[in-house]
Structures are given as structure tokens and as C-alpha cells.
Amino acid sequence: MPPSDETPPSAEEFASVFDAYEVRREGERVLYVGESAIPIQQLERELWPLFRERGYELSVQRGYQRTDGIPISRGEYVLVAEPNSMELDGIPRTNLLLFVATIFSTTFAGAYFWYQVPLFEKPWLAVKAWPFVVAILGVLGVHELGHYVMSRYHNVQASLPYFIPLPTYIGSMGAVIKMEGKIPDRKALFDIGAAGPLAGLAATVVVTAIGLQLDPIPAQEAAVAQAETGVRFNHPPLLELIALATGATEQLEANTIHPVVFGGWVGMLVTLLNMLPVGQLDGGHILRAMVGKQQERIAAVVPAVLFGLAAYLLVVADGIDSVGIWTMWGLFAVGLAYAGPADPIDDSELGWKRTVLGVLTFVLAALCFTPIPVEIVELA
Template sequence: MKQGRKGQENSDTEETISRIYPYITRVFDVYEIQKSGEIIYFFGTPKIDTENVMGELWTPLEQQGFGGTLKYELGEHVLIISPVKKAKEKHWVNLALFIATVFTTMICGAWMFGVDLWSAPMQIIQGLPFTLAILAVLGSHEMAHYAMARHHGMKTSLPYFIPFPTFIGTMGAVIRYRGPIPDRKALFDVGIAGPLVGLLVSIVVTIIGLSLDAPAIKPLPDSLMFELGLPPLFVMLQKLVGVTGTDLHPVAFAGWVGMFVTLLNLLPAGQLDGGHVLRAMLGKKANWVSSMMPRVLFLIGIYVVYGLRGDGFIWIFWALFLWAFAAAGHPSPLHDKMKLDRKRILIGILTFILGLLCFTLIPFKPIT
């Protein structure tokens, strides 16, 4: 019985090798094959640039249900191939977090309308306009990443919304990528899709919010109030609609949040969206910009604190965060030498300009 099982395993291994071997020999001259469990080791010499080997093999291996890596160990190249086990998606987690985020953002929205939820909890429904606006802004950003990643054949999860007791009721949303990045074109498209779509929705939400009258509210006892710093793009929209001032309807505030989130995401550092876009545009040269970004933010924070006598903590915090975040580097796409076309380069430059239009030295400060 044991011998029969071993024979079946050897037969399965031979069948596996026969299926993937033709793809491997196109880019890798094999001189020895070893097996350990479900993992197959191909020892040999790359026929093409080592940085492009896995780029050529990723698609055919993925179609056959396998993944792989190329390593150089003890003086020889080894191609390590193993089955890819599909992770079972737990969509109920996404749904539960989304429902919780609807609830927490509606609480914050109701507070913005001056509702005392302790005495009138059913008035939480008044926060619904803010909930719809903020989820549209944050959700469109992540769904754009999701759609573009799937378009390029990348494996990714649905968005996970993060309910959190902040002044907007959430820490945003994230998606999880599984597997490698095919090439710089995919890296660029996925990285830039979120900020562009999210900013477009933010602009629409802002225009809608500016057309609504800001509620006249009496601050709740012990509540913390903030004065917003309006970025140039927001001010442009105010002039377009014909309104001024920082007293905003909660829907317009959701648009402001979207612009601020876009700015932070487009910082060209680490694995932020801006880091992805710049890495796709410049290749490994982007690492220098990524390493400089925390220093730039730290200097901005110091200038705000000591030069403007304002609250620059947000920039100092992000500087420290990025020092740790960017230190991990950026994973290389499989086809890392594939350069972007001029159209994508132009879109990237314009997107970074839009990000600058969302910048303000002092985004918010508490009203004392």
C-alpha cells in the first residue's frame, strides 16, 4: 500500500514536470531536478537576464496553478516551483467591517449635525449623508485598486473597511494583494487608479456639499472642534460654486477628507500609492526619492511648529511613520526593466500635481 502511494506521488510529480517543463526550458537551461514534498527544484542556468526569468514564467505557471522563485545559492541558480493554494475568502469579514463602519461614521455624522446621541439615539440617522459621502470617497479609492489589479491578473481581496473612533469614524479601507506584481505597467495602473478615482469622487462630493447649507449647530459639551486648513483644490471648488469660509456641510467635509487622504496616499515613499507610481515611473531610482520623503516631511513639520507657530505634529508623525514604512523598500515587479509609455508618464506627473493641490501646511487645528 505504501509503495503504491509512493508510486502515485512519483507519477504526479512526473506529470507536473511534464506540464511546466516546456515553459521553463524557454528561459532556463535545466541540468538537474530535485523534489521535496510538493516543491520541485530545477537547477540550471538562466538563458535570459535573471531579473526577467520569473516575469516570463509567472503567467504560464499561474495558469497551471503554480508559483515560483529564482534564487542563487552556493554558486548555482535554482528555480523553486510549488503549487499555489488558493486562500478561501471570508467575505463575511468584509461585510461585518463595512456594517460596523457605516455605524461609526453615522455616529460622527450625527455629531456634526449637533445631535446629542445620549438623549436622542434614534437621531443617528441624521448622520447618513456624511456616511454615504465618506464611504463613497474611501470605497471608490479601494475599489479602483481592486478593479485594476484584477484587470492585470493580480490576486487581491475585496476592501476591508476599518471602523475606528476618529473624528470621521473610520481609518479608511485597505485591500490585500496576494502574489507578485507582473510588471511596471501593472504597478503603475494599480497604484494610480485609487488616488485618481478617489479624488474624482471627492471633487463631486465636495461640489455637492458646498451647494448645501452648513448646519447651524451648538457644540456639544466637552466636544473637540477643529478649524480646517483648505487646500488649493478645495478653494478652487469653493470659487466655482460661489461660497467661502470654513463652515462646511458634513458632505463637503467628506470631500475635504478625500483630498487629504489623496495627498497622504500620493506621498512618493515606500508602498504608499505614490511610492508605487514613482517606482513604476523611475524604476529603482525611486528609492532615493522614497528615502528623502520622510526628511522633507520632518522639515515641513519643524517649519510649521517653529516658523508658523502652528501644529505641525501631523507631518512629524508621518515623517517618523515613513522612516519605518519606507525602510522596508519596495518589491520589484517581475518585469522590472519594462519602461512605461509616455502617456503613463504624463498621467503620473499630472496626478502628482493634483496631489500637491490637496496640500496645506496646517490641515487642521483645534479650536480653543
């Protein structure tokens, strides 16, 4: 149910901008069929505050089909008002199933790749990887919860985090939340966008600092000593700064580190990628809030920069092992830039305090960058 007034606006309240000659209900939705008296691009911005105050989300559609597929309108405009309920609709089964699946996939990744557990012989020993699981799920979960909490604060509908299991070195492809409501203004867009990377970075710093105080596990040291080649995850500047601040520089420079440190490394990579200023990534939200429509011009350059970096690694820097990462994200950035950013209803200026915080957030993200994150190296 709507959080405030349960009565939707009457057609007479906005007759000066929209001539609604039919009002009907479809479940909890209220449909206003009619014609707009102002340019349609302005209509939603004009009426959204009124419906928001009454506890409804508003969208403007050209034509409308009922849930049974029968059209009630073909050419007319329809205002579709839906209750803006911030309550969870029952048990989030999909979220829970994906979270449990991600626990299993990260446990497998930690046990098999990092703790060298003989899973086929003694699968119960996989529980040894619990620190790795907590580190990975911690940095990913705190990042998404930052978005979720700030969405709730601004009364914007959003789902709980969806974790994505994948049994690789990390055990997950990350986590996402679905933004289901419109963004009221630039401040809300900025707060929701920045909360994720800032919260995630805070968790990343904690996880990394703890991991650097732990000794490498014997099974991993033995595996590295016996292998001729291995995967090396190179250190971004932020990781080196944390090691310097905690007196763990020598351990970081050694061939092996505790798997918990890798959880921090993952948090830095996730932050960096999410802060690309394109589309509806966190960086896209933040930059859109900071500079307005100019964000789209900057976003158009991002794919070229990523493709250029991939070409540089391939041709000049002998970083072929990381070429695929930047090529894939270049392609991803093309799609995101084409789709465009989230547009707030109120596009007023952001204000200097949040702008400064936005610049700081991009600086922190830059400290998570290393041109060759991953490479295959000779260990002998």
C-alpha cells in the same frame, strides 16, 4: 483553480535554467526542488512568464517547510507554484465585518461630532448622519475600488477593500487592499497605483461640489456659536477651486460648512498622504513605474521633508496642532522607504503617455496639500 491551463509546467520545460530533481505537490501548490543554473535574482524573472501563462504564481525560496512544519528542503532552492485564481474564496467575512463596523463608527462620528445628536438619550437619531457616512465611505471606497478594478484588469491577485473603523472626527482610518500577486510590468504597476487616487479624487470632487450646495445644519451652527474653541480644518487649494467653480466661495469662508464637505476634505487628505512617493504607497508605485530604481533615492528624502515641515510649523509658523500629523507620517515614511517599493517582473520603460498622466496625478495631489490641515482656534 488556475484561470487558463490547469497543467503546471514540467521540469523539462525549464531545465536549461533550473535543474529540478524532485517535483511534488502540497495541496494546490507544486514544488520544484533543485538548483539554479543562472543567478537566483534572474531566475524568477526568467520563469515567471511561463508559469503565469499556465495560470500559476511563482516564487523562489531557499529551503521549504510544509504546512505541518516538516521541512522538505533545507539548502536547496524551491520553486513554489500556486494557482493564480482571480475568484473570491467564499464569503469575505472579514471585509464585510470591517465594513459594517466602519458604518457604525462613521455614523457615531457624524452623529456625535457633526450633527450634535444626543446619542445617549436618543440613539436612533444617529441615522440623521447618513449623508456624512455616505460621503466618507464613498471617497474611501471608490479610492480602493479603483485599485481593485485595475488589479483585476491586469490579472493581479488582490483582496477586496478592508475598511478600518475608528470613532474619531472622521470615523475611519481609511481602507486598504492586499496585493497578493506579483506585478507583471511597469504599466500594471502604474495603472494599479494611479487608479486609486484618480478614482478617489473624482469621487472627492463630486462629494465636495454637492456638499457645498447644502446649507450648514442648524445643530452644528448652534454648537459653534456656543463654543469658545473649536477644531478648524483648513482648506487645500483643490477645495477652494471647487468652491470657486460652483459659486460657493462665501459658504466655504464661513465658520461652518455642511458635514458632506468634510467628506471631500477627507478624500483630499487621503489622496495627499497616499501620494507620498515612498514604499508601496500609491505615490511610491507611480514613481517606481515612472523612474525605475531611482524612486528609492527620492523616497529616502521624503521623511526628511516631512520632519522639516513639522519643525517649521513648531518653530516658525505657529502650527503646533498639525506637528503631530507630519511627524507621524515622517516616521511612517521611514519604515516605508526602508521596506522599499514593489518591483515589477518586467522592468521595461513605462512610456510617455503614462509618464505624463503620472506627473498630472502628482500635481492633483499637490493641490490637496495645506501645511496646517488641522488647528485649534478661538471661536469667540
